[in-house]
Amino acid sequence: MVQASLDGILLGILFALIAYGMALQWGVMNIINIAQGDLVILGGYIAYTMYLAGIHPAWGVIVSPIIMFFVGWALYKLVINKVVDRDLFISILATFGIAIIFQQLMNFIFGADVVVAQSEYGTTMLFDNSVTLPNSKIFSAVVSILYAIALVIYMKKSRLGRAIRATAQNARAAKILGVDTEKVYAATFGINAALCGIAGALIAITLTLHPYVGLPYTVRSFMIVIVAGLGNLPAVAISGMGLGLFEEFADYILGTEFRIGAVFMLLVFILVYRRFKLSKKREYLK
Amino acid sequence: MNKLTKLFITLISAITLMLSSISTSFAKVDGEYIVLGAAISLTGKYSSNGVHTQNGYNMAVDRINKMGGVEVQGKKYKFEIIYYDDESNPKRAAQLAERLINQDGVKYMLGPYSSGLTKAIAPVTEKYKIPMVEANGASRSLFTKGYKYLFAVLSPANQYLEVAIDLAVEKNGGKPVRIAQAFEQDAFSQDVRLGILDAAKRTGSEIIIDDKLPKELNDMAATLAKVKATKPDVLVVSGHTKGALTAIRQIAEMKVDVPMLAMTHCDAAKLSKQHGKKSEYALCASQWHKNLSYKDKFFGTGKKYDRDFKKEFGYAPPYQSAESSAALLVFKDAFERANSFDGDKVRDALKVTEMQTFYGNIKFGPGGQNTAKPMILFQVRCKGDTCENKVVAPTKWASDKFFHPIPKWSERS
Numbered sequence: 001m002v003q004a005s006l007d008g009i010l011l012g013i014l015f016a017l018i019a020y021g022m023a024l025q026w027g028v029m030n031i032i033n034i035a036q037g038d039l040v041i042l043g044g045y046i047a048y049t050m051y052l053a054g055i056h057p058a059w060g061v062i063v064s065p066i067i068m069f070f071v072g073w074a075l076y077k078l079v080i081n082k083v084v085d086r087d088l089f090i091s092i093l094a095t096f097g098i099a100i101i102f103q104q105l106m107n108f109i110f111g112a113d114v115v116v117a118q119s120e121y122g123t124t125m126l127f128d129n130s131v132t133l134p135n136s137k138i139f140s141a142v143v144s145i146l147y148a149i150a151l152v153i154y155m156k157k158s159r160l161g162r163a164i165r166a167t168a169q170n171a172r173a174a175k176i177l178g179v180d181t182e183k184v185y186a187a188t189f190g191i192n193a194a195l196c197g198i199a200g201a202l203i204a205i206t207l208t209l210h211p212y213v214g215l216p217y218t219v220r221s222f223m224i225v226i227v228a229g230l231g232n233l234p235a236v237a238i239s240g241m242g243l244g245l246f247e248e249f250a251d252y253i254l255g256t257e258f259r260i261g262a263v264f265m266l267l268v269f270i271l272v273y274r275r276f277k278l279s280k281k282r283e284y285l286k
Numbered sequence: 287m288n289k290l291t292k293l294f295i296t297l298i299s300a301i302t303l304m305l306s307s308i309s310t311s312f313a314k315v316d317g318e319y320i321v322l323g324a325a326i327s328l329t330g331k332y333s334s335n336g337v338h339t340q341n342g343y344n345m346a347v348d349r350i351n352k353m354g355g356v357e358v359q360g361k362k363y364k365f366e367i368i369y370y371d372d373e374s375n376p377k378r379a380a381q382l383a384e385r386l387i388n389q390d391g392v393k394y395m396l397g398p399y400s401s402g403l404t405k406a407i408a409p410v411t412e413k414y415k416i417p418m419v420e421a422n423g424a425s426r427s428l429f430t431k432g433y434k435y436l437f438a439v440l441s442p443a444n445q446y447l448e449v450a451i452d453l454a455v456e457k458n459g460g461k462p463v464r465i466a467q468a469f470e471q472d473a474f475s476q477d478v479r480l481g482i483l484d485a486a487k488r489t490g491s492e493i494i495i496d497d498k499l500p501k502e503l504n505d506m507a508a509t510l511a512k513v514k515a516t517k518p519d520v521l522v523v524s525g526h527t528k529g530a531l532t533a534i535r536q537i538a539e540m541k542v543d544v545p546m547l548a549m550t551h552c553d554a555a556k557l558s559k560q561h562g563k564k565s566e567y568a569l570c571a572s573q574w575h576k577n578l579s580y581k582d583k584f585f586g587t588g589k590k591y592d593r594d595f596k597k598e599f600g601y602a603p604p605y606q607s608a609e610s611s612a613a614l615l616v617f618k619d620a621f622e623r624a625n626s627f628d629g630d631k632v633r634d635a636l637k638v639t640e641m642q643t644f645y646g647n648i649k650f651g652p653g654g655q656n657t658a659k660p661m662i663l664f665q666v667r668c669k670g671d672t673c674e675n676k677v678v679a680p681t682k683w684a685s686d687k688f689f690h691p692i693p694k695w696s697e698r699s
Contacts (some may be wrong), residue, residue: 003511003540004511007507064293088539106327107329113334114527114528115560116535116561122457123538123541132540132541134536134539136539137539207504207535208504208531210528248507251508251509252512255470255497256498256499256500256506257471257499260500
């Protein structure tokens with residue numbers, strides 16, 4: 001039980017990081033990025049490439065976001081800027097296309113083998129060896145939290161951060177007040193890609209990498225954002241951990257085959273519940 | 287439209303015309319060539335094993351052609367293969383099979399990679415009565431449908447790990463064991479599971495954990511937590527390369543102590559290389575190993591095949607390549623015995639195949655599966671930091687003793 005809870009929380013923190021990136025660019029640009037998971041995997045492959053070159057893969061959490069920031073920036077300039085003001089449906093299609101291209105490119109460059117990077121961090125034992133915590137998972141949770149804190153401070157204090165928040169609230173007003181929204185969008189997408197890069201590097205050392213496993217990460221981050229709402233970091237963190245916990249427990253109690261099913265049941269339940277609450281509110285207004 | 291575009295269009299249409307005329311001139315036997323068709327996953331998620339398959343086919347074609355080719359009615363013929371990329375997609379594979387047969391006029395087929403794709407192609411070859419020798423579809427359901435033109439050189443999936451349960455019972459002094467198992471939800475892994483269920487029933491063993499791993503999952507911590515709590519005698523995991531890599535990583539991280547760990551796809555996952563010492567003592571099912579003592583006159587022994595393959599492609603042959611090479615040997619043998627290019631005569635000859643190749647003995651059962659070759663088990667053993675796969679069962683081929691039980695993590699360095 002303790003084991004499942006700890007595993008769930010550590011996994012959930014990682015999900016929350018990816019979801020935060022998604023919430024950020026969804027909130028600012030009104031784009032649902034289907035390629036989110038594939039950006040994560042690409043980040044993972046950057047760390048894996050370093051590992052192959054003999055560098056410790058943990059350095060990937062620094063190198064990978066830097067590279068991924070520019071990948072995100074370039075993606076924005078190439079594709080996203082053409083769809084950013086359009087219908088939500090068009091942006092979904094565009095990012096879906098990007099996802100497919102990324103998968104095939106990764107398959108082409110890195111091959112279709114499942115790969116792992118070894119961190120050799122060992123394991124921490126608790127309660128007389130009955131509970132084990134892989135240090136690599138602890139490392140990934142700590143790194144995620146540090147980056148999340150750094151990002152929150154950056155958003156609050158820096159000029160760009162304020163510009164991003166202003167644009168999120170009202171893009172037109174921000175533009176009138178002299179914010180270069182074009183630049184803000186590019187930076188937001190870059191930051192999102194960088195967050196994916198960090199998460200990817202962490203996944204390389206805790207889980208496994210394969211060119212085609214991006215989608216589950218997209219789906220999970222999508223869910224977390226739906227539950228938590230846009231631009232609400234604490235909620236994203238909590239619902240991320242909640243999802244991780246829920247998954248592990250569903251797995252432990254119901255069996256692994258129901259894990260994904262349970263997640264979707266939860267999604268449906270939450271959406272229905274929200275609707276129910278909303279309709280109550282509407283009644284007051286009437 | 288400017289001149290350059292016009293010229294370009296003319297050029298393109300000329301090339302297309304030329305290509306289309308070439309492809310129609312192919313027939314089952316073209317001059318001195320016997321043309322075989324194959325849809326192979328050169329891109330997509332099966333592309334690495336697809337390439338292993340293609341390399342195996344190519345190696346055998348070269349070798350057979352170099353050593354005199356195929357003799358039919360006193361004339362020497364050479365093999366040639368038309369490949370298409372099926373993009374790891376069953377639908378595409380079925381389309382390509384139609385195309386090979388209808389447009390390219392192929393009369394004999396080689397199998398694709400994986401059970402799923404073979405399942406997609408088999409109905410097509412059956413419909414057109416095209417004999418297909420396949421080397422990479424092990425799913426049991428392929429052999430229960432009554433296909434008459436399908437022949438597989440490999441052992442069916444349910445046999446993969448049955449031996450492991452027998453071995454566990456033997457090590458337990460002949461008493462039944464407690465089994466924990468986790469299988470991916472796909473045709474192949476579920477067949478492996480059926481094999482374990484059979485073995486459990488036969489030996490009176492009890493299955494205490496029976497988890498299914500979703501395809502997209504790369505985390506089995508919950509299953510392993512249950513394993514830790516229930517302490518089974520054997521842990522069986524099968525979920526392609528991802529399953530093997532995930533299992534080893536998390537077993538090592540969570541320090542799960544089980545006396546015996548049996549898996550599939552260890553060599554495809556390059557376990558001993560990717561995970562090194564963490565993978566030590568893992569027991570793996572394999573169709574083939576270079577140390578087996580089978581031989582034939584084209585490739586010699588398994589060891590020689592290993593050397594030649596390394597020289598040609600620069601890496602050690604996984605069993606997927608070896609079994610693919612064997613498929614060509616089977617075809618050659620069948621053509622010569624049929625002494626004809628008639629599809630049904632070739633099929634009849636295939637049906638009574640009984641031969642030894644470097645890959646193993648081949649004799650087809652009523653469903654088309656190979657019944658003459660046992661599965662082998664190897665165990666990952668390490669010396670210092672280099673780890674190797676050592677054959678431990680069946681005893682006839684064993685190069686090393688089976689190490690049992692696996693030492694506890696606290697005792698491992």
